[in-house]
Amino acid sequence: MNHLKLEAVLNELLSPHLIKDYCPNGLQVEGKSEVKKVITGVTASQALIDRAIEAQTDAILVHHGYFWKGEPSEIRGMKFRRIKALIEHGINLYAYHLPLDVHPQLGNNAKLAELLEIEVLGGLEAGNPQSVSVYGQFEQSLTGEELASRLAIALHREPLHIPGGPTEIKTVGWCTGGGQDFIELAAQQGLDAFISGEISERTVHSARELGIHYYSAGHHATERYGVKALGEWLVQEYDLEVSFIDIDNPV
Structure with missing residues (x-):
């Protein structure tokens, strides 16, 4: 599936335009144009990105992405390393926050x-x-x-x-x-x-x-199951290869 088509599919399902949120919802970091393999997870942490790179995935779909209101706008340090890894490996990052809660x-x-x-x-x-x-x-x-x-x-x-x-x-x-x-x-x-x-x-x-x-x-713990279910929906409706990876977090 084309990466922009995937965003359109997710937007139609989750209707982010109806919700005032603290971050942009949808495609946050653009990667390769063809998406066949998707990793889902709660947060786009470095650990999740590393697992996605190891699995040679085309896209990551998460609940907690980047570019939150009020955070520093500079791309440096931890933010730089995460985004650099996504771009270097052509991985698309899709994130849906409140639309995935409701x-x-x-x-x-x-x-x-x-x-x-x-x-x-x-x-x-x-x-x-x-x-x-x-x-x-x-x-x-x-x-x-x-x-x-x-x-x-x-x-x-x-x-x-x-x-x-x-x-x-x-x-x-x-x-x-x-x-x-x-x-x-x-x-x-x-x-x-x-x-x-x-x-x-x-x-x-x-x-x-x-x-x-x-x-x-x-x-x-309370937010593992929405993004997991969203990935399972993509498998059923669009026959994409989707895997949920749970990066341990005790909080």
Whole structure:
């Protein structure tokens, strides 16, 4: 497939034009014109690039790419080494941030719901069809410890649980990655628990004072499954050779 055609396919699926983001979505670094072999991963780290070079891939597709708002614009140091390696080996870099969080079937939030067996009921941000935080419910109520155990089994990582809510958890909100500050919105809507990837010092006090359970389940751990599902979709729809590489990250 032509590399620009691949970008068009991904843009049509993920609709990045509908979402205000912190980085450019789509083709971030241009490489060879023909794409047959794709590596997917969470972040376009040097380790992922090295694995892609070793596999002689044509493109890398990630959730966390480059050129974030507020970062230095100079291409030097770590940024230079990464981009230099991509250009020297003709590897295209495609990145989709918030569009990959919110996609209703392939997104990080949707895939986390599947893993945890949560029925998705809607977005936490009222009136926003592209809400990056969502809410739902379990078929049967869980204790705080049972939800922690379910997270650990699903994500292969022990979550940090701040027990601030009721004895039984039926309703839950979540936002993969760094969405801890949506806890207040979740509490305002009367949810029993909120799950995200990260935790800040203030989040502990918020959970206790707002009367809601909080689970910090890992930024990387909660965002592995959207880009993996996106790669599997490309295999099914376009018969590309796609491999997911999970670069270990304990955060």
